[in-house]
Amino acid sequence: MQAGANLPAVGGYNQAVILDAVRRSPDGVSRVELAERTGLSPQTVSNVTRRLLDEGFIVDAGTVPSGVGKPRTILRLEPQGRFAVGVHLDPTVITLVLLDLASRVVADRTIPTPASGEAPSTIARIAEVVRELIAESAVDAQRVMGVGVAAPGPIDLEAGTVLNPPLLHGWRDVAIRDDLADALDIPVLLEKDVTAAAVAELWAGAGASDDRNTLFLYYGTGLGTGVILRNEVIRGVSGNAGDVAALAVGVTDGHVRRVGISAMPSVLVDAAMAAGVLQHEPGPLGTEEIRALFSQLVQAADGGDPAAVAIMDAAADDIAVGLVQLVNLLDVDRVVFGGPFFGVASGFLLDRVPGRVHDNPLLVVPHEIEFTTSDFGDDVAAVGAAALVLDHAFSPRPEGLLITH
Structure with missing residues (x-):
């Protein structure tokens, strides 16, 4: 039996459609044009746009000639109409951005992720910086609609908790959404970081067609993917879609290589130290040290060091093989790279990965694949x-029109 329409929600x-x-x-x-594009009556469009003008979401941008009759009034989005704050909780750094309706970053801040692993004090510090960010940007706090938090998975989307994020000690079962x-x-919303990155790309492509099919390859402390199919971000049943750590990409000495491990920055750094490319005192490495050493590895590879080139080249191979499987599975025509570890390696990887994907004999899709980088750089998860x-x-959201019991 079909659900009926919830008329008060229409x-x-x-308003959301317009x-x-x-x-x-x-x-x-x-x-x-709005009436033509949305299928709504001219009277409905007129009523709704009047409300949107009154509430400051859109502005009158003047008139244009329209042949016989009076000129048409042009309506445009008012970027300053509303704002939102984004927070990316990363094992190394916490990134905060203030975003306007046009997906422009109005202000941003970064703070170190406390090594203590004390979630309550970290959440209190995030709240403090959110308030500072809004105050320093001179934005009317009443126009800030809420805060979005991007966190490493796995997450419990319904409960608003991070469950056991890798490299974030002391964050098991933390109710970050409600606490913040x-x-x-x-209001605060929680999202997995790779999915948030995909949301950023979707909103940045505001003029895109309804056939937008994108795979976002997120390169952070590990690898993950965000997926956009026909302008919809794919989240999965629990909001934890995109984990590709176990994706097999080859065999070495009888052991299966998995892209989530073989291409991890920490694994590449270990290989570089074993090969003598990098020098470091013995002992465990923190994420900030891994970031610095990974940058040195990429610089060595860019400079032509044979051992560094071999290590990074093998990572590029594995990433390309993983992408072939994902592109075949999802039939996307666009791959976007981003994440906190991608920027430093972008030149090396973009010079190798796209060609190796297109030349792979296992690639079955009959169309070209566009490869690009995120315009938001390291901030992509926070922007998302x-x-x-x-x-x-x-x-x-059409589901909002259905009667629920």
Whole structure:
């Protein structure tokens, strides 16, 4: 039996549909065009756009001639109409951004992730920096709609908790969503970091068609993927989609290589130290030390050091093999690279990975694949977390029209 329509929600849905259409028209759009694109009546479009103008979401951007009759008024998104804060919880650094409706970063901050592993004090510090970020940007706090948090998986999306994130000691079963919401007294959403990165790319491509099919390869302390199919971010049943750590990419000495391990920066750093490319005192390495040593490894490879080139080349091979399997499985036509460890290695990897994917005889998709990097750099997960808040509030969701019991 089909669910009925929840009529009181129709107005909000129509508003989201029209706001989304305006957002996807960077050059502006008229009311007549909005009616054509959305299928709504001219009267409904007129009523909804009046509300959006009154509430500051859109602005009147002047008129353009339209042949016979009076000129058409052009409507555009008002970027300063609303804002959202994004927080990326990383084992090394916590990144915070303030995002406007046009996906522009208004302000950003980074703070070290405390080595103590005390989650309550870290959450209190995040709340403090969120308040500072808003105050220093001179943004009206009433226009900040909420905070999005991107965290390493696994997460419990329903409970709003991080379960046991790798390299974040002391963060098992931490209710970061509710704890941060209590500290700030504004809504907070939680998302897995690789999914947040995909959300950032989706919102950045506001003018894209409805056939956007993208694989986001997130290169951080490990590898993960975010997936966008026909303009929908794929989250999975529990919000933990995108874990490719166990994806087999080859065999060495009788042991299966898995891309989530073989291409990890820490593993590459260990290999470089064993090969004499890098020098470091014996003992365990922290994530900040791994980041610095990984940068040295890439510099050595870029400089032509044979051992460094061999290590990075093997990683590029494994990443390419993993991508072939994922592209075949998902049939995407766009691969975006990003994440906190990708920037330093972007030149080396982009010079090798795309060609090795296209030349792999196991690639079966009959179309070209576009390879690109995220415009948001190291901030991509934080930007995606903020965009999540805006997406949650403004993207039209047909399921909201159904009666629930």
